[in-house]
Amino acid sequence: MNSLDPRVTRLPQVGEVKPKKMLDQLGTFEVFVQAKDGKAFQHEGCVHAANLEMAYVLAKETFTRRFTCVSIYVVDTRDVFASITTEGNQSTYELIEQEPSSLPKKQFEIYQLAKRGKQHVNAGVVEAGSPAEALWIAKDLYGAGKIIYNVWAIEKNKIRFTADTEKDLWLTLPEKKFRDASDYKGGDKLKEFLERQKS
Amino acid sequence: MYGGGNTFEGIKTDSLAQEDPVKLAAFEARIARGEKIEPTDWMPQLYRKQLIRMIEQHAHSEIIGALPEGTWITRAPGFKRKLSLMAKVQDEVGHAQLLYSAAETLGKPREQMIDDLISGKSKYSNIFNYPTFTWADCCFISWLVDAGAIVNQLANAKGSYGPYCRALDRICAEESFHLKYGHHCVIYLASGTPKQRDMFQEALNRWWPPMMHFFGPSDKISAHTEILMRWKVKMGTNDDMRNQFLDMYVPKIWELGFTIPDPLLKKNPDTGKWNYTEPDWEEFKRVINGDGPCNKERLEVRRIAEERGRWVREALKASSAEYVMPLA
Numbered sequence: 001m002n003s004l005d006p007r008v009t010r011l012p013q014v015g016e017v018k019p020k021k022m023l024d025q026l027g028t029f030e031v032f033v034q035a036k037d038g039k040a041f042q043h044e045g046c047v048h049a050a051n052l053e054m055a056y057v058l059a060k061e062t063f064t065r066r067f068t069c070v071s072i073y074v075v076d077t078r079d080v081f082a083s084i085t086t087e088g089n090q091s092t093y094e095l096i097e098q099e100p101s102s103l104p105k106k107q108f109e110i111y112q113l114a115k116r117g118k119q120h121v122n123a124g125v126v127e128a129g130s131p132a133e134a135l136w137i138a139k140d141l142y143g144a145g146k147i148i149y150n151v152w153a154i155e156k157n158k159i160r161f162t163a164d165t166e167k168d169l170w171l172t173l174p175e176k177k178f179r180d181a182s183d184y185k186g187g188d189k190l191k192e193f194l195e196r197q198k199s
Numbered sequence: 200m201y202g203g204g205n206t207f208e209g210i211k212t213d214s215l216a217q218e219d220p221v222k223l224a225a226f227e228a229r230i231a232r233g234e235k236i237e238p239t240d241w242m243p244q245l246y247r248k249q250l251i252r253m254i255e256q257h258a259h260s261e262i263i264g265a266l267p268e269g270t271w272i273t274r275a276p277g278f279k280r281k282l283s284l285m286a287k288v289q290d291e292v293g294h295a296q297l298l299y300s301a302a303e304t305l306g307k308p309r310e311q312m313i314d315d316l317i318s319g320k321s322k323y324s325n326i327f328n329y330p331t332f333t334w335a336d337c338c339f340i341s342w343l344v345d346a347g348a349i350v351n352q353l354a355n356a357k358g359s360y361g362p363y364c365r366a367l368d369r370i371c372a373e374e375s376f377h378l379k380y381g382h383h384c385v386i387y388l389a390s391g392t393p394k395q396r397d398m399f400q401e402a403l404n405r406w407w408p409p410m411m412h413f414f415g416p417s418d419k420i421s422a423h424t425e426i427l428m429r430w431k432v433k434m435g436t437n438d439d440m441r442n443q444f445l446d447m448y449v450p451k452i453w454e455l456g457f458t459i460p461d462p463l464l465k466k467n468p469d470t471g472k473w474n475y476t477e478p479d480w481e482e483f484k485r486v487i488n489g490d491g492p493c494n495k496e497r498l499e500v501r502r503i504a505e506e507r508g509r510w511v512r513e514a515l516k517a518s519s520a521e522y523v524m525p526l527a
């Protein structure tokens with residue numbers, strides 16, 4: 001290849017690329033971000049990665065590259081137990097039946113969608129034997145008297161959290177002024193140029 | 200960064216006749232109320248197909264759009280410009296990740312989109328099929344192509360599909376740095392030596408025709424366009440977007456003392472619309488169909504990257520992780 005970009009010109013030749021088999025790709029992980037201390041975690045989106053640890057690294061790059069936050073965590077999408085989505089005046093909790101579980105108690109993070117078009121926000125943690133039971137418990141704790149359109153239960157020990165010692169990951173951002181629009185003040189230069197043109 | 204003027208698939212509008220009329224009415228009522236459509240909601244096939252196509256084209260444009268600018272990273276004038284350009288190119292690739300995720304929620308797996316880009320089945324913004332000969336070409340992209348992209352993206356962010364709107368909100372917030380950075384670069388060239396001024400004037404002459412193509416040809420107002428606009432898939436006509444861009448940026452280009460290579464370019468004070476020489480749509484079609492100066496190179500770079508990354512993907516593949524559709 002003869003390109004204007006010498007790096008492209010140097011690229012090696014490769015054979016034909018075959019289309020991938022259906023779903024021959026990396027796993028899906030959901031990303032949750034805490035914008036400020038004391039604020040609830042919010043669902044932000046997904047990344048694809050080979051494992052939970054890689055998902056964590058990619059989530060940091062994809063969602064907190066520019067916007068500062070204090071903490072993020074990731075979980076395999078398959079570990080998110082979701083309720084049925086409702087609309088209008090119906091709360092998703094109305095569709096949740098009691099489902100007692102005799103399994104040993106575990107902790108579940110509960111995420112609620114209170115407004116269509118927005119994202120799921122953390123409501124708190126419940127202890128239950130199964131994710132279905134966790135939703136039933138969350139119904140009384142967090143859902144009473146409110147219209148919630150969708151709710152998720154995520155087992156806490158399946159989550160890759162940010163450790164306290166890792167929180168300095170985001171401390172470098174203030175130095176990176178060159179990534180901020182405010183670092184590009186061309187106004188004075190422009191004014192000086194326009195005045196020079198006039199004279 | 201993104202080239203609008205989406206080419207929508209010519210699906211016959213009578214495909215709507217096969218949809219459940221009750222569900223269709225509820226869907227349309229929801230959009231009319233200003234509510235967003237979410238992945239778990241019922242939606243007509245036509246809506247799903249056109250959105251996948253649009254978001255996918257947008258994602259590909261971010262990936263391919265990083266290439267003409269990336270060319271100048273190694274030769275950026277000075278350390279500060281190099282840092283900024285690297286950050287910008289990294290942003291564009293990050294935007295593609297957000298957009299692929301949004302398209303995935305409609306049911307098309309990410310790797311299939313990448314396959315379709317490499318095979319030429321899906322398109323990306325036509326403007327990236329042109330080469331960046333000098334640093335000034337790179338500055339033109341950073342300032343004005345990004346400006347055009349922002350006009351499109353701000354409009355689309357008011358669309359009806361929730362995951363796409365949320366991705367666009369994040370993208371627009373980051374693009375503000377690109378625009379300021381691009382303008383900064385051009386102010387420096389404009390107020391520099393005569394040689395620097397000439398360099399930007401030449402870049403402007405080269406890029407103006409593709410910039411006018413950027414928003415796509417005038418829409419034929421068909422029943423199909425009308426439906427897409429009612430469903431808030433398409434938020435304005437291509438001509439509206441072009442006019443808005445001209446309105447915002449022509450004065451800024453003139454202010455710097457540059458000449459736009461179109462003798463007919465003038466704002467009509469009565470209508471508030473810009474008059475211009477009709478862009479050469481034959482060339483637009485020719486380039487979009489593969490016969491532009493850089494089409495082959497752009498896809499070849501992607502193809503080589505895909506093939507050279509294969510062993511990494513295979514080494515990473517773990518039986519514990521499995522692809523599933525993202526949640527929202």
